[in-house]
Amino acid sequence: MKLKLKNVFLVYFLVSLTGLLYALLQLGQPCDCSPHLRAAAEHLRRKDLKISQLQAELGRPPPAPAQPPEPEALPTIYVVTPTYARLVQKAELVRLSQTLSLVPRLHWVVVEDAETPTPLVSALLAASGLRFTHLVALTPKGQRLREGEPGWVRPRGVEQRNRALDWLRGKETAVGGERDPPPEGARGVVYFADDDNTYSRELFEEMRGTRGVSVWPVGLVGGLRFEGPQVQGGQVVGFHTAWEPDRPFPLDMAGFAVSLPLLLSRPGAQFDPTAPRGHLESSLLSHLIDPKDLEPRASNCTRVLVWHTRTEKPKMKQEEQLQRLGRGSDPGIEV
C-alpha cells in the first residue's frame, strides 16, 4: 500500500506538473489583435484619403475632421496662422495643413497679409480637408518690415492675429470657409501657430484641456536649445530664457494656448503692435492671467513638442538668368 500510493503520487505529480506548465505557457501568449487592427487602420486611412479627395472635388470643407471617439465631446482647437506671400509660402502651408489634418476637432483660422484673398491660399484651404476660416488683414505701411531689416525689428503678424481675435468675437467677416464665429458658450482653445514652425501632433492634445492659459517649452528659439517655463510642484515658478528674463511673460508665440471662454470674457485682450521687442506675447497675456496661474503642460514642461524652425529663403539667381534669356520657369505652374 505504502509503495503503491507513492507510485500513484509520483505519476500524478509528473502528469499534473506537465499539464500546468503547458497551460501556463499558453497563458503567457498575449492576445494579439494588432495585425487585424493595423489592417483596419490602413483601410480607414485609405477611405479618409478618398473622402478628402472627394470633398476637395466638391470644393467644400468637410463637416468634421479625423475620427477620434466622439469628437463632439472634445473642445475645438482654433489654430490661428498669419501668412504672407513668399517663395516658400505654399510649401510651408501644405506641410502645416498636413500636420493639422492629424488633429481631431480642429479649426484652422488663416489670416493673409493681403487686401483680398489670394487664389493660392484659397485653393489650398479648399483642398486641405480641414475645417477652416479664411480672413485677410493687410499690415499697415508703417508696421511693415523694410527690405533688408532683420525679422526681430518689428513684430510680424500682429494685425493678422488681432483680426483672428476679432473674428472669434464676432466682430469681423470671413472671406472664405466657415464664416460664423464659435457659438455662444462653446468650449475651445486658441493657439497661435506660425506657418514655419514644426509641430508634433501630440502638442495639440496637450493644449486641448486648457482652462486658462497653458504653457510648454519651445525648441530652437532665442539662441537656445529651448526656452520654456520652469516648474516646481506643478506651478510655473520662472522661465528659462536668455533674452530679458524679467519680461512679464518671457514666452514665445508658439509656447502657449488660451481658453476660448477666457479670451471672450476679456474683450480688450489683443496684441499691441507697438509692444517693444519680445513683449508682444506679454501684451496679450497681461490682460488674461497672472504668471503664477499658468498651466504647465508637456510633462511639467520637460518635453519639447514644438520647434521654432526657420526655412531658408531660396536663392533665385539662375531663375533671373534664365528669365533674361526668355527661358524662365513657366509662370503658369504654381510653386
Add this chain to the structure above:
Amino acid sequence: MKLKLKNVFLVYFLVSLTGLLYALLQLGQPCDCSPHLRAAAEHLRRKDLKISQLQAELGRPPPAPAQPPEPEALPTIYVVTPTYARLVQKAELVRLSQTLSLVPRLHWVVVEDAETPTPLVSALLAASGLRFTHLVALTPKGQRLREGEPGWVRPRGVEQRNRALDWLRGKETAVGGERDPPPEGARGVVYFADDDNTYSRELFEEMRGTRGVSVWPVGLVGGLRFEGPQVQGGQVVGFHTAWEPDRPFPLDMAGFAVSLPLLLSRPGAQFDPTAPRGHLESSLLSHLIDPKDLEPRASNCTRVLVWHTRTEKPKMKQEEQLQRLGRGSDPGIEV
C-alpha cells in the same frame, strides 16, 4: 508515515486540481479581437456611406466594385530617408513622419549616418506608428563634408542610400524595425526622400503606380522656381534646369521614383559616391532606364508636389553664453 504521505497527496491533489481547472477555464476564453474589429467595421461602414454620398453628390456612378481596391492590393512605397545628427534633426523627422503617416501602404527606411543607432532616432521611429526599417551607415571619412564647406561640394547621403538598396536586395541587416526585405515578387516603389524637403501627400499617390521610373517637377531647387521634365505627347522630351542641362538625367533626388522589381532586376544599380556635382542621380538612373522611357506624373509634370526646402541652422550664441554661466538649457531634455 503512511498517513502523512496520504495527507500530502490529498493536499497536492486539491491544490493542483484547482490550478488546472482555473487554467483550463482561462484557456477557454478565445483571443477576442471582435469588439475592436466590430468598432473598426462600424467606422468603415460609416466611411463607405460617406464616400457613396459624396460620389452621388458628384453625380458620378461609383466604380464597378463598390469597395476601393483593398490596401493589400496597393504596391508598397519604400521611402528611403538618410539622416544625420544635428540641432534640427528631430524637428525634421517628426514633421516628415507625420506627413508619411497620411500615406497608406508605406514603409519608411531610415538610414542614420552613424556607427550605431542613436536613441533619438530609435525612439522616434518606434513612436511614429509607421512601418519602418532602421539602418545605419557611417559616411567614410574621405567623403565627409568638412566644417564650412558648402553642401554641394560633396554629395550627401550616398552611403546611406546605397545601404538602403542593399537592404532591399537582402544584402544588409537592419538594426531596428522590420528586418526582412520585401518578399520575392513583391510589387513596390522606391523613393529617396531627404528629411528636410516638403512633400504633399498627393505626391505618393502619383508615384504608386510606377512601372519603371516615374518623374515630376521639384519646387525651389537649382536656383529656380522649379526644375522638372518637359513633356510632349505624354513623353519626356527634355528638362527644365539651369545647371548642366546635358547631364543624362538632370533630375533632383526628390524628382523620381523607381519600381522595386526594376531595381531588383539590376543588382549593380547604385549611387556612385565619386560622381561629379549634379551627376549623383544619373549614376543610379543610367543603370535603369533610357531617359525617353521616363514616366511623367503630376499631370504631365505641370504640378509641383514636392519642394526642396532647407531649414536654417539655428544660432546657439545665447546657449553658449548661458552655459558659461552654468545656466544652459537642461541637457536632459531632448530637443
